[in-house]
Amino acid sequence: MRIVVGQGSCGIAAGASKVYDAIEALIPNTDSELTFTGCIGMCFLEPIVDIYDGKELIKRLVKVQPTDAEKIIAFINGDKNAVNDIEICDDDKAFLEKQTRIALRHCGLINPEKIDEYIADDGYAALKKVLTTMTPEDVIDEIKLSGLAGRGGAGFPTWFKWNAARQSQGEEKYLICNADEGDPGAFMDRAVIESDPHNLIEGMLIGAYAIGAKEAVVYVRAEYPLAIIRLEKAIEQAKEKGLLGQNILGTDFSCEMRIKAGAGAFVCGEETALIESLQGERGMPRLKPPFPAQSGYWYKPSNINNVETFANVAWIMLNGGSAFSAMGTENSKGTKVFALTGKIKKGGLVEIPMGKTLRDVIFDIGGGIKNDAQFKAVQMGGPSGGCIPAHLLDTVIDYKALGATGAIMGSGGMVVMDESTCMVSMAQFFLDFTTKESCGKCIHCRIGTKRMNEILNRIVKGEGKDGDIELLEELCYSIKDGALCGLGQTAPNPVLTTIKYFRNEYEAHINEKKCPAHSCTELISYTINPELCKGCTLCARKCPVSAITGELKSAHKIDNDKCIKCGACYNNCKFNAITMD
Amino acid sequence: MDCCCNNSDLSLIMPVLDKYADTKGSLITILQHAQEIYGYLPTDVIYYIADRIGESPAKVMGVATFYSQFRLKPVGKYLIMLCQGTACHVNGSQKIEQAISDELGIADGETSDDGLFTLKNVACLGCCSLSPVMMINGETYGRLTPDKAKEILRTLKEKAKEE
The missing domain is CATH 3.10.20.600 (Ubiquitin-like (UB roll))
Incomplete structure (x- = not known):
């Protein structure tokens, strides 16, 4: 049997490495093999251990602790019931069963550090097909047929960018992968690189062939160290197998690939800022046009796509563009x-x-x-x-x-x-982010986001004024008009949508000095209901600033001038005698 | 703060510059290596790099201050990277920040008096399902509560004492 431990960043953070070590210590007593895979995708169940018999998954164990290692060994040694208490339930199994996996098709199934496992699962078959039976124009046509659009967010048709770069004059062209996944709350690209790096490499090579590039660069966030390590290994392995470098698979096509680690700047997700950063400069966007397809990296024709976009390419080449476009809606395919x-x-x-x-x-x-x-x-x-x-x-x-x-x-x-999330505070959170991440090139973005952030800060502190909402809206529209790049043009979106759908929350903060979600600390007040208070003194003892007074067995009182709204009393009262308003 | 005329051992960065100084577009890579060597970017190192790559110190400084990865001051033994991503924010990262500040008496960007801890708020670490999350010297701690965060810091303090 084969024991597979899920070791993506999330899994490792949840303790997967310790589980792996614990099993490794016991594995010599068995005839089973221990290995690992990338992200299985069910972060809520990490650490996850899969047990395979041949190719068949026979047990999926979840929230596994190092102390469960003995049970796992007992199971593979024949005790059928040894792991029943940590086996995944049917309801959780549905999480994966309800999905259609193309970009993630190998994630959690293969060892990302072993090229042979990728090859055994149809890996590099698409590259072989492309290089031996298709012209670059055929590739672009197939991508056009698939309807694949940029997965980085903008949704621009991939074939169009490839074609523009192909048509551009010049011998020296570059293919770049944007793996600077900067959106807080997003980790799809990291998972693809950590779990299936060869799929990215294969997709990029097909793209490089299509546009006529001999050099490819992956720009990866510095915050993703594991992704960088696994991609480095994958590039080395692909080179050894003749899948990367000179005369790939014995054809005339040659392409080198390297990794460039970013240094932490959200704006570098914008393609021209990313190019500046690749050139060792401050990541400040360029004026467009010229577009990168005409003048990009080192002012040569360049094409930039996101990780997930490339992760779909090999599948499309193997299964055909029409199989991809069969999924989805009228204007969004796949x-x-x-x-x-x-x-x-x-x-x-x-x-x-x-x-x-x-x-x-x-x-x-x-x-x-x-x-x-x-x-x-x-x-x-x-x-x-x-x-x-x-x-x-x-x-x-x-x-x-x-x-x-x-x-x-x-x-x-x-x-x-x-319901516990305050939408004004949410908008403020994002504006705080964009204020810090604005590169400073355009005045509207640099100063406009700062002013918006100040207004939002005032509102969440209960110092909002009449007319603030209108002022925010005015700033939103002028920043959208005045900013050069996507960062500034879209920075107002979190504010505009929250005003559109949750205007009442803004009004409650400004007019009534209340936070309906009870989230903005400055706007919360705590009171003790004397009817319910038993005088147990627990709240007074828990209060870090001694704002609560009262005798034993008599109702207590909160001095709101001293109260720092930490909520310790509210969280500790056993009689629900404290109300939050 | 360190004196600006810090006497860094420049021989440590020489092999890096021998390798990259003549390759155009390598400034960020050079700075990343320098920070790995010195723990931060000392002023004299910045001057030396500028000299070797034939750029002005202002230009090198411009790049170093643009990216959040680079530090111009030394950091404590333990660098706490507290995630401020959306998922962590929704799940209470502010309370964790408060707990760390209470425990260590430092705010974002500061180093504790004993030189042990530096707190740095960072953009998303990408472990959203374990939020709120912090990373200390490469190790990730997830599903934090204010008490759990304090406990982790105390354990590290004890560990440092024993060493």
């Missing part, structure tokens, strides 16, 4: 990967065909809201996106339909919020 997080029961990676609804993802696959709380909104597209409220849960996942809500498809971050 599948999309989402990183489902926040106040969700089952968080993880979800890949589904376009055309499913938000409700399908959040409730059917994600199992609904943590602690069965009330669903309030879902944030999509990070700092460039917006919050979609509960009454739009049946919106279909499609570039156009999501855009119509004021949010965007985005790169795939899907952060779920319940």
Whole structure:
């Protein structure tokens, strides 16, 4: 039998390495093999251990602790019931069964550090087909037929970019992969690189062949050290097998590939800023046109795509563009990967065909809201996106339909919020982010986001003024008009969507000095109900600033001038005598 | 803060510069190596790099201050990277930040008096399903509560004492 431990970054953070070590210590007593895989995608069940008999998965064990190692060994030695208590339940199994995996097709199934496992699962077959039977024009036509669009968020047709780079004059061309996954709350690209790096390499090589590039660069976030290590190994292995470098697979096609680690700047997700950063400069966007297809890296024709875009390419070449375009809606083809997080029961990676609804993802696959709380909104597209409220849960996942809500498809971050999330504070959180991440080139973005952040800060502190909402809106529209790049043009989206759907929350903060979600600390007040207070003194003892007074067995009182709104009394009272308002 | 005329051992960075100084577009890579060697980017090292690659110190400084990865001050033995991503924010990262500040008496970007801990708020670490999350010297700690965060810091303090 084969024991496989899921070791993506999430799994390792949850303790998968310790589980692996514990099993490794006992494995010599068996005739089984111990190995690992990348991200299985069910982050809420990590650490996960799979047991295979040949190719068949016979047991999937979840939330495994190092102390469970003995049970696992007992199971492979024949004790059929040894692991029953840590086996995945049917309800959780459905999380994967309800998905359609193309970009993630090998994730959690193969060892990302072994090229042979990738090759055994149809790996590099698409590259071989392309190099031996197709012209670059054929490749571009097939991508056009598939309807594949940029998965980084903008949704621009991939074939169009490839074709533009192909048509550009010049011998020296570059293919670049944008793996600078900066949206807070998104980790799809990291999972693909950590779990299936060869799929990325294969997709990039096909892209390089199509545009006529001899050099390819992957720009990876520095915050993803494991992804960099695994991709480095994969590049080495591909070189050894003659799949990368000179005369790939014995053909005339040659392409080198290297990794460039980013240094932490959200704006570098913008393609021209990324190019500046690749050239060792401050990552400040260039004026477009000329577009990178004409003048990109070192001012040569260049093509930039996102990780997930490339992760679909090999599948399309093997199965045909029409198989891909058969999935999805009129204007959005194929599948999309989402990183489902926040106040969700089952968080993880979800890949589904376009055309499913938000409700399908959040409730059917994600199992609904943590602690069965009330669903309030879902944030999509990070700092460039917006919050979609509960009454739009049946919106279909499609570039156009999501855009119509004021949010965007985005790169795939899907952060779920319940009634305890304050939408004004959420908007402020994103503006704080974009203020810090603005590169400073355009005045509207540099100063406009700062002013918006100041206004929002005032509102969440209860110092909002009449006219603040209108002022925010005015700033939003002028920043959208005045900014050069996508960062500035989309920075107002979180504010605009929350004003659109949750204007009452803004008004409550400004007019009544109340936070309806009871989240903004400055606007909360605690009082003790004398009818319910038993005088147990627990709250007075827990209060860090001695703001609560009262005799034993008599009702206590909170001095609101001293209170720092930490909530210690509220959280500790055993008689529900403390109310939060 | 360190004096600006810090006497860094420049011989440590020489092999890096021998390899990259003449390759155009390598400044970020050079700075990443320098930070790995010195723990931060000392001023004299910045001057030396500028000299070797034939650029002005202002230009090198411009790049170093643009990216959040680079530090101009030394950090403590333990670098706490507290995730401020959306999922962590929704799941209470502010309370964790408060707990760390209470425990160590430092705010974002500061180093504790004993030189043990530096707190740095970072953009998403990508472990959203374990939020709220912090990473200390490469190890990730997930599903934090204020008490759990304090406990982890105390354990590290004890560990440092024993060493």
